Amino acid sequence: MPFTPRTPRVVAARRLQRRREREATGRFLAEGPQAVREALARPRTVVELFGTPDALDRYADLAARAAGTDVPVTEVTDEALAALAETVAPQGLVAVCRHLDVPLATALARAPRLVAVLAGIRDPGNAGTVLRTADAAGAAAVVFAGDAVDPYNGKCVRSSAGSLFHVDVVRERDPAAVVAAARSAGLAVLAATGYGEEDLDELADAGRLAAPTAWLFGSEAHGLSEELVEAADARVRVPLHGRAESLNLAAAAAVCLYASARAQR
Template sequence: MTAVDPNLLSNARSDRVRQVAALGRRAVRDKQGLFLVEGPQAVRELLRYAAPATDALYVTEAAAARHTDIMGLAEEAGVRAHACTEQVLAAMADSEAPQGMVAVARRVDVPLEAALDAVGDDGFAVVLTNVRDPGNAGTVLRGADAFGAAAVLVSAASVDVYNPKVVRSTVGSLFHLPVSVGTPVPELLSACRARGIRLLAADGSGPTSLPDVDLHGAHAWVMGNEAWGLEPETLALCDDAVAIPIQRAESLNLAMAATVCLHSSAAARH
């Protein structure tokens, strides 16, 4: 197990604690290129899949003793663990229950072209356009990971994927697959088209029913804003608009709809 720095951090008002806590603000994250990873599960996946991005690890003595596997991963990656009190960890974290462990990591997103390379000729992806809710964005990313999507493409004007709530919602999936961020919607969809990736708009009023869509070959599910859905200009850039057949509920929320669509793409490959 990696040795924990014996210089116990006990002052919740110290400069270091303030600097880590400041990463809860987007302006600070954007300036420094760093973000928070909270809780054992997310930290474990960071160290397993993106260890070089790990900048620092802060852990209570109780958590270090409880999660020896994570401490071992940190040692293998050459990441120094800083011991801190529960009060210090609480001051650093954005969540109310960080479970004794917080890491600071460098951004892990990839250029759009690299994400499209991952889709290739037969993969599938999900595109988030103007998605604003952190929980929805994180859940979609987690679903994309679970069902084998090749990439997640997050448009400009969408929520910051490094928002602590998004990172927590992904439960480590942020580190498992290529994520591209910050491209305006028209450019993003045009880049997909140029690669031969069919664009399937998830739209409750779409003329095509999900069971009738051919989900073989490269394609991307295009998801819209939680409140107003997909803008007409975005729909016009898609190859088809697909509705999920539902029995009684008025509609599905963004995360649920994305999960159903991604599962359908995965099922088509089996």
């Protein structure tokens, strides 16, 4: 018999929708076949896979991959799946995953050429989108710094479209420590800010984007703290050619990260 919303294992997994429970257990939820596929591709990440009978049939390859790596695969009712999922159309699959963040030192020891630092970004959709863009641009690590959103927040996981499972995710409370460690690791630290005195295109023209780089991005509401802006090696603005007063965070991060990616090819 498939598990119902009242089955204890379902009840326990559902609690992972709350940050406190994620912190206490070191686990989180990933929903939908894309996220589940990416999670299963990482060793020792998925703890349990829940699926409706229909979905486990439709995505038999995923069910088989889970079973083949000793991940329990559990049939649940449509109601139980709906309770576990945060979206309306979760396509029948939800995985319980282990937290996968690594210490900052570990990520930096791998000599990344491109790192994105989300400093105090509170909006989970924005954070997940920048994580996805950073992955696309070839960033090896994404640091959630300071008072940033929990990277395992359901909306952040979904917005990352699987990229949460691709890059080294780091959580570090002290953003200044990130700047210091990145610089010690040989990375140029660039603060993305609309008030930056250096123009992104001019940096690119001068060949200054080819070096290994950590980009600092602040929240759309509050930007980067003055302390972080000052701590960076350069303060960089994306040029505004038209009459817009600014770019939104996701767009600015995309332009900056891709400028680095192009310069680093």
